Amino acid sequence: MPLATFAAGCFWGIEARFSAMQGVTDTTVGYMGGHIDNPGYRAVCTDTTGHAEVVQLMFDDSIISYEQLLDAFWQMHDPTTLNRQGPDAGSQYRSAIFYHDETQQILAAQSQQALDNSGLLPHPVVTEISPATTFWRAEEYHQKYLQKKGLPACGL
Numbered sequence: 328m329p330l331a332t333f334a335a336g337c338f339w340g341i342e343a344r345f346s347a348m349q350g351v352t353d354t355t356v357g358y359m360g361g362h363i364d365n366p367g368y369r370a371v372c373t374d375t376t377g378h379a380e381v382v383q384l385m386f387d388d389s390i391i392s393y394e395q396l397l398d399a400f401w402q403m404h405d406p407t408t409l410n411r412q413g414p415d416a417g418s419q420y421r422s423a424i425f426y427h428d429e430t431q432q433i434l435a436a437q438s439q440q441a442l443d444n445s446g447l448l449p450h451p452v453v454t455e456i457s458p459a460t461t462f463w464r465a466e467e468y469h470q471k472y473l474q475k476k477g478l479p480a481c482g483l
Contacts, residue, residue: 328352329388331396331431332359332459334379334423335404336412339472340481342382344403346471350391354384356470358463359425360455366463374417381425383462393431397438400424406442407450423455432456 335341338356346354358366361378371378386396404412406422424439426432435456443452473480 328385329393330383330385330427330459331393332381332383332425332427332462333396333400334359334381334421334425334455335400335406336380336415336420336422337481338380338382338465338469341400341403342471343473343480345382345384345396345399346474348391348396348399350387350389351396352385352387354382354471355462355464356380356382356472357465358419359383359460360423360457364461364463368466368469371419372417374419376419378419378463379421379423380419380465381423381462393434394438397424397435401438401442406439406452406454407448409453421455422453423457425457425459427459432458 342354342356345351358371358378359381361376363376366376366378370376410418410421412420424435
């Protein structure tokens with residue numbers, strides 16, 4: 328099954344939203360895009376490792392397309408704020424798409440350009456589009472965090 332990796336602020340909320348989508352078969356939260364090996368949550372939160380909090384998902388592309396995942400991604404967060412989502416600030420909370428192949432790269436860039444040109448947002452999209460690098464799985468207590476806590480969304 329294909330993989331997709333997205334960063335859109337705190338990974339708990341986007342993990343819960345993607346995992347509820349039909350065709351998404353698995354979600355795992357972790358870290359990507361940094362410059363040290365095997366970072367942990369405390370290190371990433373220092374905003375010095377270069378990692379983003381991400382959700383990596385497997386999806387059945389006969390049920391849900393990568394384009395549909397991109398559409399959902401844009402709606403899950405504010406892609407116009409640099410290194411910030413809501414009260415969370417730092418490069419670990421940046422908006423990013425980490426592509427796994429050339430097709431994903433092209434589709435992500437086209438989707439971002441279409442959103443930027445749509446006039447729907449008051450500011451330009453600042454989402455990073457980068458090749459996927461090593462995915463570092465977050466600590467177990469972060470996996471399915473909102474589900475484990477019985478929370479419908481972050482902050483509740």
